[in-house]
Amino acid sequence: MIIEPLGGTWTEAERAGLARVLAECVAGGASIGFMLPVDAAEIAAYWAKIEADLAGGWRVLLVARERASGEIVGTVQLAAESRRNGRHRGEVQKLLVRPGARGQGLGRELMAAAEAMAAARGLTLLFLDTSEGAAGACALYDALGYVRAGGIPGWALNPDGKPAANVIYYKTLAPGG
Numbered sequence: 001m002i003i004e005p006l007g008g009t010w011t012e013a014e015r016a017g018l019a020r021v022l023a024e025c026v027a028g029g030a031s032i033g034f035m036l037p038v039d040a041a042e043i044a045a046y047w048a049k050i051e052a053d054l055a056g057g058w059r060v061l062l063v064a065r066e067r068a069s070g071e072i073v074g075t076v077q078l079a080a081e082s083r084r085n086g087r088h089r090g091e092v093q094k095l096l097v098r099p100g101a102r103g104q105g106l107g108r109e110l111m112a113a114a115e116a117m118a119a120a121r122g123l124t125l126l127f128l129d130t131s132e133g134a135a136g137a138c139a140l141y142d143a144l145g146y147v148r149a150g151g152i153p154g155w156a157l158n159p160d161g162k163p164a165a166n167v168i169y170y171k172t173l174a175p176g177g
């Protein structure tokens with residue numbers, strides 16, 4: 001597996017690959033900003049917005065590709081704060097691994113790559129949120145040393161329409177990596 005940043009203008013295969021990863025995660029019940037049934041147009045619009053946003057330089061998109069085929073099987077984003085009072089800070093967003101590629105350490109590897117990218121940019125504070133329960137990934141963030149800062153009851157609807165609390169996490173990074 002190769003983990004690398006994806007910038008510039010994407011190929012149709014990359015757009016389709018990212019759409020497939022997101023659609024499969026939503027279909028599997030992950031609470032990542034979308035509802036069931038999976039809406040392909042909504043997913044395409046989301047990725048188009050991200051593709052355009054990358055040019056601004058404050059967002060980094062990492063993809064995990066199969067070495068032989070180049071197919072995208074996982075992804076994570078780092079959204080660095082652009083305002084001058086928060087430029088030490090970034091949000092980890094949309095950590096996604098295709099259901100068929102899970103359980104092999106790819107989620108951990110993507111998070112490690114996002115943290116390395118953050119450290120290389122001089123960020124010292126990461127934060128993220130995830131849904132409490134099966135639609136989120138608290139166990140993974142707990143295992144990776146993220147600290148629970150709290151949570152908000154009824155924060156968002158899971159894909160099946162049930163309201164769920166979120167859990168807000170942070171992690172401090174050593175200055176200079």
Ligand SMILES: CC(C)(COP(=O)(O)OP(=O)(O)OC[C@H]1O[C@@H](n2cnc3c(N)ncnc32)[C@H](O)[C@@H]1OP(=O)(O)O)[C@@H](O)C(=O)NCCC(=O)NCCS
Nearest residue numbers: 030095096097102103104105106107108130136137139140
């Ligand atoms: C969360 C996700 C990215 C993990 O991907 P993965 O490649 O299976 O992760 P790893 O193989 O690196 O597993 C890392 C550890 O987290 C655990 N883990 C992974 N996903 C988990 C989940 N949803 N709930 C509980 N534990 C989980 C694994 O058991 C593993 O533990 P171990 O290393 O002690 O064995 C993947 O399950 C996914 O895409 N889920 C749907 C999207 C989602 O919920 N993303 C997070 C949104 S905030």
